[in-house]
Amino acid sequence: MTAHSTSERPATAVLFAMICCIMLASPWPLGSNRDWVWPILAIIPMLVAVTLLLQKRELPGPGSQTFLTLIAVLAGYMALQLTGIPGLVAPQPLDAYSTTTELLKTVGYASFCFALMVLLSDRRRLVILCYLVVITGVLESLLGCVQQLVFDVPRARGSFPNPNHLAGWLEMSICLGIGLMIANRSAEKVGGSALSSFITGPQGRLRLMILIMVVGLIMTHSRSGNIALFSSLIISGLVVVFHTRVVNRYTTWLLLSILVLDTVFIGNYFGLERLQARIQETVSSPVNSEMRIELQRYNLALFRDNPVLGTGPGTYEQAFPPYRDARIPRKPTHAESDYAEFLVELGLLGCMPLVLLLFKGILSQLKLMSRDSDEFNQGIAFGCLAGTVSLLVHGFTDVNLQIPSNTLLFLMLLTIPVVLTDRAARQTSGDLSTPT
DSSP, rough: OOHHHHHHHHHHHHHHHHHEEEEEHOOOOOOOSSSSTTTHHHHHHHHHHHHHHHHHHHOOOHHHHHHHHHHHHHHHHHHHHHOOOOOTBOOOOOHHHHHHHHHHHHHHHEEEEEHHHHHHSHHHHHHHHHHHHHHHHHHHHHHHHHHHHHHHHSSTTSSSSSHHHHHHHHHHHHHHHHHHHHHHHHHHHSOOOOOHHHHSSSHHHHHHHHHHHHHHHHHTTTTHHHHHHHHHHHHHHHHHHHSOOOOOOOHHHHHIIIIIIIIIIIIITTTTHHHHHHHHHHHHHHHTOOOOHHHHHHHHHHHHSSSSSSSSSSSSHHHSSSGTTTSSOOOOOSOHHHHHHHHHHHHHHHOOOHHHHHHHHHHHHHHTTTTOHHHHHHHHHHHHHHHHHHHHHTTTTGGGSSSHHHHHHHHHHHHHHHHHHHHHHHHHHHHHOOOO
């Protein structure tokens, strides 16, 4: 090993620690959804990315390059909406400040993904990052439990501005914890008794963390969040069976224990009946229970008037008032649906790179769950797929992807499988060299 590569290891360790700190800290200041927080969340990944570029680091493979290119295209499209093309395209946004804000956030997200692609050079780092997310989810869940049990807050919200945003973070953290449990099975087979490991070892600790996060999710009383999590586990389980043609007994029992034991037996002690009451209210009176359902009719009219280029990123609040009438009692700041907000602000043209980005991430998740993959990759891929599906389901009625911390975690779930797929392809082709 050369002296140059040896000296680079401490440097990359520091850069990786900076990315870990971002994931650990991002949920706490109101999901980083404030003007005094998000610049820090964007600047640190940018600094890490610039440092890696100065070190002449390369991406692990073509999949990562494609993924990053799509984010760059999206950022370029936002810049086009902001400035326009003299003589061809007029500037689109109603609020240049808000559009500039979203553009800078997107550059920060791209830097974060680039840093992950370069720094996740071995499984140890990947496991550390995933555990940090799960631990953060546990701490957020405990804070939410204290809020409700001690201070009698109607709905647990943790450090987030809204209970639904806490639910979004917990959904993805729970899925990632499940993926870690499945991935750890490979080490468990080598290291001794499966039962003792499940009770007293890493598997037992992970299972307890998942239980705490499920309780926290139930205490948010988020209808969409709880439905999204459990539907995503079912959908992802069926996808795995269909894709691999193999029924994994360990995964099956793990999912059943979460769906039945955690929800029915444990959840009854922590406000499951309140969640059921909120769901029943929505079913019996879907229009009167909340503004969000009625709001989508107005969002459709807004989209029809700006179908191709949109109104500009971050401009929904400014674009909506002309469409509002007495049926909407208060001024909405968001579209109450990630899909509606992206369509309104970015238009069909701007949503294309988003769709391709999502397709690329999910395709990589499915590739890792093939029969040829090792159990570690299959477990991580399952956790990433379930977390992705969960937030996609939740996105019909909430705007988690407008919260910077939740967006970072969602991008992490898409980026990790792309990186692992590229590295698996390099190993198959005989190129086993990886960056330090």
